[in-house]
Amino acid sequence: MKPVFMTYTKKDLINLAVCMVLSVLIIPTFIKTEYWYTSILIPWLCLALATIGQQIVMGYTGQLALGAAGFMAAGAFAMFNLILRVPDLGFVGSLIVSGLIAAAFGILFGLPSLKVRGIYLMVATLASQFFIIWMIDKFGWFKNYDSSGIITAQDIVILGKPFTTPLAMYFVCLAVTTILTLLAMNMARGSTGRNWMAVRDMDIAAESMGVSLLRTKVQAFAISAFYCGVAGALFAFCYLKSLEPVAFDIKLSFKILFMCILGGLGTINGAFIGAAFILLFPVLLNAIGNNVFHGAIDATIISSIEQVIFGLLMIIFMIYEPLGMAKLWENLKQSIRSKLSSSGIKGIKSPVLKK
Amino acid sequence: MANELLFFMEVLVGGLLAGTMYSLVALGFVLIFKASATFNFSQGAMVFFSVLAFCGFMQDFNIPFVLAFILAAFLMVVVGLCTERLVLRPLMNASEDTVLMATIGLGYVLEGLAQAAWGVEVRRLDLGIGDFPVPWIADNLKLFISALDITAGLVAAIMIIGLFLLFKYTKIGLGLRAVADDAGAASSIGIPLKHIMLLVWSAAGVVALVAGMMWGARAGVQFALVDLALKALPVLIIGGFSSIPGAIIGGLIIGAVEKILEVYIGPFFGGAIEGWAPYVLAIFFLLYRPEGLFGEKIIRRV
Numbered sequence: 001m002k003p004v005f006m007t008y009t010k011k012d013l014i015n016l017a018v019c020m021v022l023s024v025l026i027i028p029t030f031i032k033t034e035y036w037y038t039s040i041l042i043p044w045l046c047l048a049l050a051t052i053g054q055q056i057v058m059g060y061t062g063q064l065a066l067g068a069a070g071f072m073a074a075g076a077f078a079m080f081n082l083i084l085r086v087p088d089l090g091f092v093g094s095l096i097v098s099g100l101i102a103a104a105f106g107i108l109f110g111l112p113s114l115k116v117r118g119i120y121l122m123v124a125t126l127a128s129q130f131f132i133i134w135m136i137d138k139f140g141w142f143k144n145y146d147s148s149g150i151i152t153a154q155d156i157v158i159l160g161k162p163f164t165t166p167l168a169m170y171f172v173c174l175a176v177t178t179i180l181t182l183l184a185m186n187m188a189r190g191s192t193g194r195n196w197m198a199v200r201d202m203d204i205a206a207e208s209m210g211v212s213l214l215r216t217k218v219q220a221f222a223i224s225a226f227y228c229g230v231a232g233a234l235f236a237f238c239y240l241k242s243l244e245p246v247a248f249d250i251k252l253s254f255k256i257l258f259m260c261i262l263g264g265l266g267t268i269n270g271a272f273i274g275a276a277f278i279l280l281f282p283v284l285l286n287a288i289g290n291n292v293f294h295g296a297i298d299a300t301i302i303s304s305i306e307q308v309i310f311g312l313l314m315i316i317f318m319i320y321e322p323l324g325m326a327k328l329w330e331n332l333k334q335s336i337r338s339k340l341s342s343s344g345i346k347g348i349k350s351p352v353l354k355k
Numbered sequence: 356m357a358n359e360l361l362f363f364m365e366v367l368v369g370g371l372l373a374g375t376m377y378s379l380v381a382l383g384f385v386l387i388f389k390a391s392a393t394f395n396f397s398q399g400a401m402v403f404f405s406v407l408a409f410c411g412f413m414q415d416f417n418i419p420f421v422l423a424f425i426l427a428a429f430l431m432v433v434v435g436l437c438t439e440r441l442v443l444r445p446l447m448n449a450s451e452d453t454v455l456m457a458t459i460g461l462g463y464v465l466e467g468l469a470q471a472a473w474g475v476e477v478r479r480l481d482l483g484i485g486d487f488p489v490p491w492i493a494d495n496l497k498l499f500i501s502a503l504d505i506t507a508g509l510v511a512a513i514m515i516i517g518l519f520l521l522f523k524y525t526k527i528g529l530g531l532r533a534v535a536d537d538a539g540a541a542s543s544i545g546i547p548l549k550h551i552m553l554l555v556w557s558a559a560g561v562v563a564l565v566a567g568m569m570w571g572a573r574a575g576v577q578f579a580l581v582d583l584a585l586k587a588l589p590v591l592i593i594g595g596f597s598s599i600p601g602a603i604i605g606g607l608i609i610g611a612v613e614k615i616l617e618v619y620i621g622p623f624f625g626g627a628i629e630g631w632a633p634y635v636l637a638i639f640f641l642l643y644r645p646e647g648l649f650g651e652k653i654i655r656r657v
Contacts, residue, residue, distance in 0.1 A: 116641050118451055119394045123588045124641055127634030138625040261456055300475045307467030314460025318453050319445040
């Protein structure tokens, strides 16, 4: 096995440096409105992290799963209980352990993937979605016997320092997302990721070449659920600031599925692009509704239109570019590059992957 | 003792009849799967879309019942036509998973359109059949069974017999089966693929409308119907994706098992296990009999 952190190229490091300068220096100096942090940047980071989880199991391993929100709920409520009952663990420790608890659920509900695939697996993973939400809802212990149904999340305290302002929470999310994204890229490019992709492209062939299906699939489900669990904990503690099972219903699972597919299956940057699109598009539509039509269009109609457009985009992408927006971005870069180097060979396109 | 048995019977019969409602939704899935090996995830959205349109015609435009039904059915034919033209034909050679994803998108489009056109509030649908126990059965058999359940059971039975006869004995049915078996070969011997697909999608649309009317009369016409329709998925896994009798039996099993579990085991866990019990049941089926009770064995070639 390759040593860790060997899979990054020089280009990656430059990209990382650019992203870091942008997110650590430029965004905090230029964006002062709280709205941007509390309603856009923080949920974007959390949902992008959950989408990476979905990518691992769906984009890289090719297993059609539809239960990301269930694992997010497991992570969020594990976090709440760990901080409540095991305060010594600290915020970071609790975050890791709640991810591990979500991963345990991931392993349990990922087991059917050994027997079935496609739509069959989707139904099996739906069981996790409904079961986890039901379990949290029905057993008072998970909610610390709170009868109101909505629990306020505890304040984030790391090494004795409170992280309660939007900016501080943004940095918490940013740090966790950055570390986990780098790890995911590393896994995806290393032997782990190659096994995942071998299973995705042809599981029988992969098995006959010595890739253990059991290990690979269970591993993918566990890691995916870990990412979703951590994302769910951050989502509840930094964005919602409250815990309620309803926030993690099947609609959120579908949303993450859309982020994953529209962003681009089997890409890490697609997770960020997809999450940004699904989050920002409704904001844009609302802005158009308010400024162009001056509120003449009802808010419910706008949200219906939003749904229609997401659905249409899904169909259009499936027909014309099944690899999503990440691929469009790649194509754009390619065409600019080939225009710039006019002396180079023209007309070479990147190989189109057809799944 | 006799009372307990009677109570059990009541739970069982109620569950079985409620199960026929799942069967009605599952039937639409099976029709499309049989003819095109496409898994239509938007069937639930079609249920919602069609019955909301039906309600809209009846309540907003005061169109009489029968005419509204015909209009809604016609609308579903148009939806089927558009789907065939704009979604399925371009995806002719795409993988199953890609088509499945596209139908998820289609479901979103239909849900959005329905709500944009007819609003988001819950509508009441009165079919003139009450959701209360039939007095005659209550008096004579001491069973409390809802009239709506019985109607749903009857409607399901009629549709199944009709579809079964259509598939088995008509030329269209033969064409359908040929297309399902091998679309390429079927079209090369002159079976009009386009018409067959249009027919199947229209039939699935009408089935969705009927299912929606039954559900709507019980639970109100609202967005939650889409989630209810998701329960047709475990029904299909149990019955098999390509079998019409499978959809029925699967629905009956799900309906009965979920009611019995809810009544007898549910109280120990604080109830509402109906929400996930069908899916867990489906997982067990997947582990032991992935093709379902009546499905064709899944063979994958390397």
